[in-house]
Amino acid sequence: MEVAPSWLLLSLALLASLAFLSTVFIRRRCKQLKFPPGPKPWPIIGNLNLIGSLPHQSLYKLSQRYGPLMHLKFGSYPVLVASSAEMAKEFLKTHDQIFATRPQHAAGKYITYNYSDVLWAPYGPHLRQGRKIYMNEGLIT
Structure with missing residues (x-):
């Protein structure tokens, strides 16, 4: 019966310890995040x-x-x-800054001239001004 080389045992021990440490840190990070029920x-x-x-x-x-x-x-x-009017109001009025930012895709960069449209603009003064103009001028038929 042959004995496994020492480098093989060492690499297996290293992989096992890395797997153990990654599960410990992932669990610790997930426990810190508090999500609503679901x-x-x-x-x-x-x-x-x-x-x-x-x-x-x-x-x-x-x-x-x-x-x-x-x-x-x-x-x-x-x-x-x-799924209720109170929660929707909470999102749309109170926490607007957190949820208004959109991901920046290549479509927004090239189609809307470097995110200058209301649809693709990041949250800031440009988006707020664009929404005001849209609400005053865009909805009038």
Whole structure:
């Protein structure tokens, strides 16, 4: 019977210790984040299996179970669902600065002249001024 080389044992011990340390730090980081209640997601699809052919009814049933503010995962993207008027007002009025920033994609850069449109603009004075103009002039028919 041959004995495994010492470098093989050393590399296996190193991999095992790295795997252990990564799980410890990932658990510690996830415990610090406080999300609203929601169903437990599946590994790859998240909570997409809970959304049926009528999404508004599926979200209503979930809100009856988990409350007016839910945390869902659509694939790997976290989604926060507000299903009452009070929660929607809280998001749209009180915490507007947190949720108004949009991801910067190449489409916004090249189509709207370096994010200068209201749709793609990052939160700031330009977006606030654009929304004021749109609300005063754009909705008048």
